[in-house]
Amino acid sequence: MTITLHHLRYSRSTRIIWLLEEMGVDYELVQHDRNPETHRAQDDLAAIHPLGKAPVLVVDDKTIVESGAIIEYLVETYGEGRFGPAPGEEGRGAYLQWMHMVEGSMAMPVILTLLSPRFGGFSDPMEAFLGGEVAKLLGYANDHMQGRDFVVGDSFTGADINLTYVVEIANAGSMLGRYSALSEYLKRMMERPHYKNAIEIGGPVVSGAARGGD
Ligand SMILES: N[C@@H](CCC(=O)N[C@@H](CS)C(=O)NCC(=O)O)C(=O)O
Incomplete structure (x- = not known):
């Protein structure tokens, strides 16, 4: 192989x-x-x-x-x-939710917000739409990460790898300001030797x- x-x-x-x-x-x-x-x-x-x-x-x-x-x-x-978690194991549903939500819902508005300056900004309605989406999605993830070390359960999973990328992009685009649980989570993930x-x-x-x- x-x-x-x-x-x-x-x-x-x-x-x-x-x-x-x-x-x-x-x-x-x-x-x-x-x-x-x-x-x-x-x-x-x-x-x-x-x-x-x-x-x-x-x-x-x-x-x-x-x-x-x-x-x-x-x-x-x-x-x-x-x-x-494998199919049938505790946490499988949450694992799949986070694996898919990060790429399916979070990534695009966060990345477009990061890239907006490259395009000279978007129209006001578009900026308002993106701002609302970013706030909703990062707020949801931040609430979820309160008091947690990992996205799912008590060990590191693929969902942590997926989420960390989007949180890192959000941080690079100065979007993390009020989301302290995500900021702390990002710091911890970036300290991992394999990261x-x-x-x-x-x-x-x-x-x-x-x-x-x-
Ligand atoms: N949803 C896809 C997105 C893939 C994607 O857009 N990759 C970007 C890099 S982060 C890329 O290759 N961009 C170069 C281009 O489109 O020219 C995934 O998660 O793999």
Whole structure:
């Protein structure tokens, strides 16, 4: 079995480096650079998958995209009972909710808010819409994280990896101000040795100059 992770600099694919490092699974990393002007991925990534988006995981002859799906696949296949409750186990529903809510509902408004300055801002109605969504979603996550160390149960799971990325983007875009439970959670996650390994291996998640976290 050969695992190859296609990683785009300043991106969500850091999530998968982090998980693979936490798991201690062997993998090959292929780094892809962003176009320095557009900050988008380039042809080398589109050659791997038609969407040209990272992460892309290739396991033998199988190619998988979508960071949440990749996390679930890796946890099920190599997790050995760690990193997330299995079907029928306590916390499974909450685990799936957070795995999917982070990418399905939270990521887009948070990322668009981060990137708004790159586009010279959006229209007032759009900014108001995004502001409302960000407040609702981060507020919900902040309430959930009050008094908790991890998103689900009492151990680190794939849902922590998924949530940390969006909270890190929110922090980079100065969106975390009143959400102290999320700020503290982010600090704790960033202190994890394998998070630090992932950053060392794949580089920072957000590019300050380019606001390139999409
Ligand atoms: N929902 C997808 C989003 C994938 C995605 O948009 N990846 C960004 C990096 S964070 C990307 O590759 N952007 C480059 C581009 O679209 O040109 C996931 O979770 O994997």
